[in-house]
Amino acid sequence: MYNTNYHRASSVKDAVATMGKSDDGKFVSGGQTLIPTMKQRLAAPSDLIDLRHVDSMKGIAVKGNQVTIGAGTTHAEVNASKELRKACPSICDLAGHIGDPHVRNMGTIGGSIANNDPAADYPAAMMALGAQIVTDKRTIDADDFFTGMFDTALEEDEIITSVTFTAPAKGAYSKFPNPASRYAMAGVFVSQGDSGVRVAVTGAGSDGVFRHGEMEAALASNWDSSAIAECNIDADDLLSDLHGDNSYRANLVKVMAKRAVEAAG
Amino acid sequence: MASISMTVNGKTVGGEVEDRTLLVEFIRENLRLTGTHVGCDTSQCGACVVHVDGKAVKSCTTLAAQANGCEITTIEGLASDDLHPMQQAFKDNHGLQCGFCTPGMIMAATDMVNRLGKNLDEKTIRAELEGNICRCTGYHNIVKSIQDGASKM
Ligand SMILES: Cc1cc2nc3c(=O)[nH]c(=O)nc-3n(C[C@H](O)[C@H](O)[C@H](O)COP(=O)(O)OP(=O)(O)OC[C@H]3O[C@@H](n4cnc5c(N)ncnc54)[C@H](O)[C@@H]3O)c2cc1C
Ligand code: FES
Numbered sequence: 293m294y295n296t297n298y299h300r301a302s303s304v305k306d307a308v309a310t311m312g313k314s315d316d317g318k319f320v321s322g323g324q325t326l327i328p329t330m331k332q333r334l335a336a337p338s339d340l341i342d343l344r345h346v347d348s349m350k351g352i353a354v355k356g357n358q359v360t361i362g363a364g365t366t367h368a369e370v371n372a373s374k375e376l377r378k379a380c381p382s383i384c385d386l387a388g389h390i391g392d393p394h395v396r397n398m399g400t401i402g403g404s405i406a407n408n409d410p411a412a413d414y415p416a417a418m419m420a421l422g423a424q425i426v427t428d429k430r431t432i433d434a435d436d437f438f439t440g441m442f443d444t445a446l447e448e449d450e451i452i453t454s455v456t457f458t459a460p461a462k463g464a465y466s467k468f469p470n471p472a473s474r475y476a477m478a479g480v481f482v483s484q485g486d487s488g489v490r491v492a493v494t495g496a497g498s499d500g501v502f503r504h505g506e507m508e509a510a511l512a513s514n515w516d517s518s519a520i521a522e523c524n525i526d527a528d529d530l531l532s533d534l535h536g537d538n539s540y541r542a543n544l545v546k547v548m549a550k551r552a553v554e555a556a557g
Numbered sequence: 558m559a560s561i562s563m564t565v566n567g568k569t570v571g572g573e574v575e576d577r578t579l580l581v582e583f584i585r586e587n588l589r590l591t592g593t594h595v596g597c598d599t600s601q602c603g604a605c606v607v608h609v610d611g612k613a614v615k616s617c618t619t620l621a622a623q624a625n626g627c628e629i630t631t632i633e634g635l636a637s638d639d640l641h642p643m644q645q646a647f648k649d650n651h652g653l654q655c656g657f658c659t660p661g662m663i664m665a666a667t668d669m670v671n672r673l674g675k676n677l678d679e680k681t682i683r684a685e686l687e688g689n690i691c692r693c694t695g696y697h698n699i700v701k702s703i704q705d706g707a708s709k710m
């Protein structure tokens with residue numbers, strides 16, 4: 293790892309100010325993506341601004357079916373929240389299958405979303421739940437937030453402070469994990485609620501997470517896994533790598549979508 | 558340079574370290590507590606697991622500066638005069654061969670009990686060991702050890 297200068301931010305304002313003074317700084321939350329990347333020398337920020345001690349970015353609030361999750365909330369906390377599980381069990385289950393217990397104790401929802409790894413789990417949840425990503429500057433719809441592989445609508449000095457969404461009547465996430473890394477080879481989050489049916493796919497798209505209009509339409513007219521059978525998953529838009537080619541992934545997407553609908557009930 | 562201070566196994570320790578120093582480097586090289594191992598250095602194997610403020614964390618994927626002000630427990634901090642029940646269970650159940658993964662396994666196991674209680678079934682233990690890799694044992698005796706150790710904690 294190249295050397296860096298560590299700063300512990302006490303507030304969002306403090307973090308933004310420190311970022312403003314740095315040459316080429318980066319925010320760090322759980323560090324479960326950034327630190328491995330720095331160790332491989334694929335990132336070499338001049339300054340690291342630690343957001344883990346900013347209290348206003350932590351915690352989960354559920355009012356009726358309105359959910360707010362602070363960006364600094366760990367995967368373990370999302371998984372264990374009884375209040376959240378009552379309103380939206382699917383996101384708790386998703387968080388409980390990210391990486392392993394030690395990664396879940398450090399990694400945060402804000403860090404995962406900001407990173408937008410094409411195989412990460414949370415981006416699918418955000419798209420399928422129609423979530424809003426709240427930053428220190430504005431509120432961004434999930435549909436506009438994820439702009440491509442490892443790319444988001446965030447500016448360099450913009451901090452995700454929380455995410456909010458309306459818990460759907462039904463929802464579930466089904467993931468086919470890569471047996472070695474546990475990241476998704478294909479993961480599909482389905483939801484049905486006031487804003488209709490949403491189907492978001494992660495792990496498979498060559499441009500990162502995406503919604504699948506044809507599956508959404510099929511499920512809107514018939515909420516049953518059989519409704520997806522005739523849908524076309526276009527392999528041309530999907531990833532091919534040593535773990536599986538795009539036609540394999542196209543089939544996986546359909547299987548995961550069916551399982552998710554069945555799990556959502 | 559970062560000036561850090563933390564409690565490790567009940568003792569206050571500190572020092573001046575480069576900001577990029579990993580927690581595991583601080584523990585092994587500055588404190589000379591070499592029970593915490595580095596197996597992969599790429600965040601996969603769990604040989605480096607320690608508890609930070611009571612939670613299992615991969616110390617190869619945490620900066621020492623991030624742990625400034627925290628309470629750390631390493632494998633050396635578990636035993637009193639006798640071995641900790643989880644250590645004893647690994648000994649009794651032949652839960653190790655070369656022993657390289659064992660400190661991380663035991664720190665993961667005690668974290669598991671802290672979160673999930675003493676009655677752990679095999680399926681839970683195997684799922685919870687997702688982040689700990691053993692190249693020797695084939696896991697059977699590790700699972701047995703954790704089940705036994707948990708019941709005695
Ligand atoms: C062994 C292992 C297995 C894993 N398995 C999975 C898996 O199965 N599924 C999965 O989805 N993920 C997986 N991950 C990744 C993990 O979920 C990370 O925790 C997550 O991707 C990043 O969160 P973090 O808080 O650690 O972010 P960091 O590593 O601290 O930061 C990541 C990026 O986000 C930026 N950032 C962080 N917080 C904010 C914020 N609040 N606002 C703006 N920018 C911010 C940082 O500047 C950095 O660029 C795995 C990681 C490891 C090490
Ligand atoms: S050495 Fe830390 S996970 Fe392998």
Ligand code: FES
Binds near residue numbers: 659690691693694
């Ligand atoms: S006992 Fe040798 S690596 Fe586990």
